[in-house]
Amino acid sequence: MNENEMTVYLVRHCQAESQDAEAPLTKEGVKQSDRLAVFFADKKINAIYSSPFKRAIQSVEQVALDKKLPIIQDFRLQERRLSGKPIDDWKEKLAASFDDPLLTLDGGESSKEAAKRGWEALEESVEKREGAVMLVTHGNLLALLLRKIDERFGFAEWEQLSNPDVFKLTLSSGIATSVQRVWQADANKAPHLT
Numbered sequence: 068m069n070e071n072e073m074t075v076y077l078v079r080h081c082q083a084e085s086q087d088a089e090a091p092l093t094k095e096g097v098k099q100s101d102r103l104a105v106f107f108a109d110k111k112i113n114a115i116y117s118s119p120f121k122r123a124i125q126s127v128e129q130v131a132l133d134k135k136l137p138i139i140q141d142f143r144l145q146e147r148r149l150s151g152k153p154i155d156d157w158k159e160k161l162a163a164s165f166d167d168p169l170l171t172l173d174g175g176e177s178s179k180e181a182a183k184r185g186w187e188a189l190e191e192s193v194e195k196r197e198g199a200v201m202l203v204t205h206g207n208l209l210a211l212l213l214r215k216i217d218e219r220f221g222f223a224e225w226e227q228l229s230n231p232d233v234f235k236l237t238l239s240s241g242i243a244t245s246v247q248r249v250w251q252a253d254a255n256k257a258p259h260l261t
Contacts, residue, residue: 071240074199075189076112076249078103079209079232083122086146092125099231104129106233106250110199112136116192117203118144126231127203138203143188146205147181150174161207165214165222182211193238209234216243 081103082096092100107130115131117123119140131138149161151174164170168178185208192200204212210225213234233250236243 072244073193073238073241075193075236075238076107076110076199076201077209077212077234077236078127078201078203079206079228079230080118080120080123080126080203082230088120088145090120090122092122096122096126096230100126100129103127103231103233103250104133107201108133112201113198114192114195114200115139115203116141116144116188116200118142118146118205118208120145120205123203123205127201130201141188143184144202144204144208147178147207147211148174148176149207161225162222165210165225178211181208182215185212186215190241193241206230213246216246 080092080096081099082093084090084093103126112130112134113136115127115134115136116139117127119142123144124138124140127138130136149157149164150172154160154172160170160172164178168182171177171180185204189202189212192202206225206228209232210220210228213220213224216236231250232248235247235249237245
C-alpha cells in the first residue's frame with residue numbers, strides 16, 4: 068500500500084435483540100463479535116469509529132481491546148431513521164427510498180441525507196491519515212455508503228447483507244478505487260460487487 072492509499076473496513080453490527088438504540092447483542096451476536104475479533108486479529112487497524120448504538124459498540128469491543136484502541140463514537144454512523152413513527156409497510160418504503168434518494172417520510176431522513184452524513188464521517192476518518200480504520204454502522208447506512216461507491220448496490224443487495232458483515236474499501240488520494248466483501252455471517256448471501 069502506498070502512502071496515498073487508505074483502507075477502511077465498513078462493518079455492520081452483529082445480531083441484536085431489537086432495533087432500539089440501547090438493544091444489546093443476542094447470545095448469537097456475542098459469538099459473532101468473538102468471530103469478528105478473530106477475523107481482525109491479524110489486520111492492522113489504527114482507529115475504530117462506531118455508531119453510538121449499543122449493538123454497534125458491543126460488536127467491536129473485543130477488537131478494540133485486542134488492538135488497545137478506544138471506540139470513537141460518531142453519531143453520523145448511527146442507523147438511518149426511515150420514519151418518525153412505526154410503519155407497517157416499512158420495507159416497501161425502504162425499497163422506494165433507494166429509487167428516490169430524496170424520499171422523506173414524516174419524521175424520517177432521506178437516503179441522500181443519511182448517505183451524506185455517513186460519507187462525511189468516512190472522509191473525516193480518512194483525512195486524519197490514520198492508516199487502516201474501521202467504521203461500525205448499521206445495515207441501511209452501510210448499504211447507502213456502498214451505493215455511493217457502486218450505484219449498482221441497491222435494495223436487493225441491502226436485503227442480502229448479513230449481521231455482521233465486513234466490506235474492505237480501498238481509497239487512493241481520497242478516491243474509492245475498490246470495495247470487496249471480505250467477511251460475512253452467512254456465506255450464502257453475497258451481493259454481486261466486483
